[in-house]
Amino acid sequence: MYTLTPYSRLSRVPRHHHRPCRATISTHPSAVAAPPRLDDVTRMSPTNVAIHDPSSLRSTWSHRAWVATGFASVLSSLAKSVAAAADSGSVVEPLLAAYVGYILADLGTGIYHWAIDNYGGPSTPVFGSQIEAFQGHHRWPWTITRRQFANNLHALARSVALAVLPIEALLYAGGGDAASHAFVGTCAGCVMLSQQFHAWAHEKRSRLPAAVAALQEAGVLVSRPSHAAHHREPYNTNYCIVSGVWNAALDRWKVFEAAEMLIFFRFGVRPRSWSETQSEWREETEAATKP
Ligand SMILES: [Zn+2]
């Protein structure tokens, strides 16, 4: 088994809570070319908006509109799949395609979660607010269970709507079959709902609907113990949040660590998980955050 852990090769960045955000490289200069200065890349202090402004947990009409649009695009894909399956009499292929969509959605959420946990910052175009929100989630994870449904889902719902509508238009123009619509609808639906699955993974078992608890225990939805491992040291595992089925393989084979090493040695950019494991990623207790 190879070892790609950065801790054995790179010294940790010392803790300075109020330093400006900046990429910091501590590897010997002969080993790696001087890295580009990349503000925001490494250290970050997310804003504790959810605690100091409880209204930030509520859904707005714009959140609800995006979630409705996301659902409409997903349900439209699935309806086209059902209609095409009824026409062709083929059921097995669309069901298999839907299953593949569900499995790949888990992998997709893992890759996306890893990327925004580790790279960029609040000022990163397009993804800045998501990056800050996820870093805030590591510090104050319980707040996700208090977010209203559309508040929690609107960012992914907007991405899903903007991606699915053109994909479906292309499929329609190309005479897409039941399987392709089933794949797109299921994959997009699981990605959109992944933040709800994530919220359920943080909820107390006694507060979960019985069906959700059963699906978590069956491994259909990401389980609470599996996701809890993401919030413990070394804070760089269990990124997938649909079913979590990919987590064991991705972590066993150190896939993300390999990608981090590749990015570091190619572009000189350190992921946050190499240097923030002792401070910014650490969960604060709810009592400690009370004003
Ligand atoms: Zn995370």
Ligand SMILES: [Zn+2]
């Ligand atoms: Zn979480």
